[in-house]
Amino acid sequence: MNIQDLISVVETGIQKTGVNPEDARSGDDGQWLMLRNETPIYIDAWIDDQSSPWNYFILEKDRSIFQVTLPFCYAPTLQREQFFEELLTVNLNLISAKFSFNAKDNVVVISYRCAGSQFQPESLNDIIDGLSYYCEMALS
Numbered sequence: 001m002n003i004q005d006l007i008s009v010v011e012t013g014i015q016k017t018g019v020n021p022e023d024a025r026s027g028d029d030g031q032w033l034m035l036r037n038e039t040p041i042y043i044d045a046w047i048d049d050q051s052s053p054w055n056y057f058i059l060e061k062d063r064s065i066f067q068v069t070l071p072f073c074y075a076p077t078l079q080r081e082q083f084f085e086e087l088l089t090v091n092l093n094l095i096s097a098k099f100s101f102n103a104k105d106n107v108v109v110i111s112y113r114c115a116g117s118q119f120q121p122e123s124l125n126d127i128i129d130g131l132s133y134y135c136e137m138a139l140s
Contacts, residue, residue: 001062003045006030006116007030009121010045010121012121013122014124016125017124030044030045030046032044034128036132039070041070041131043067043069045064045066045067046064048065064116064117065114065116066116067111067112070132071109072099072109073107073139074106087099090138096127097110097112097131099138112131
């Protein structure tokens with residue numbers, strides 16, 4: 001899928017959530033920011049031009065990527081190893097989501113990612129609901 005087609009599909013999905021895509025645009029083309037209960041929701045669409053052996057089986061067919069990311073928390077300074085071990089255990093049980101760590105900003109995020117051609121605009125609200133649910137579960 002080319003990037004302009006993916007951007008169009010994503011903006012259709014954003015509109016289906018009740019948000020005006022123009023109001024959600026942020027930064028460069030293919031970047032949007034929404035809020036749900038004061039939680040930022042970052043939506044990104046891009047063409048992956050850096051080959052990764054982890055994703056070769058998808059990227060050979062479709063190099064476009066769709067992603068939704070919610071910041072979860074800052075990584076702790078105390079009991080850090082136990083914290084990351086718990087996240088890896090929780091990751092095992094997640095469906096269509098993963099916790100990741102951004103070391104540069106010391107932030108743990110939860111995200112959903114798929115090839116652009118697999119994204120269906122009517123699923124965006126469910127994706128956001130699922131990620132939000134996992135955040136709430138992990139914080140309780």
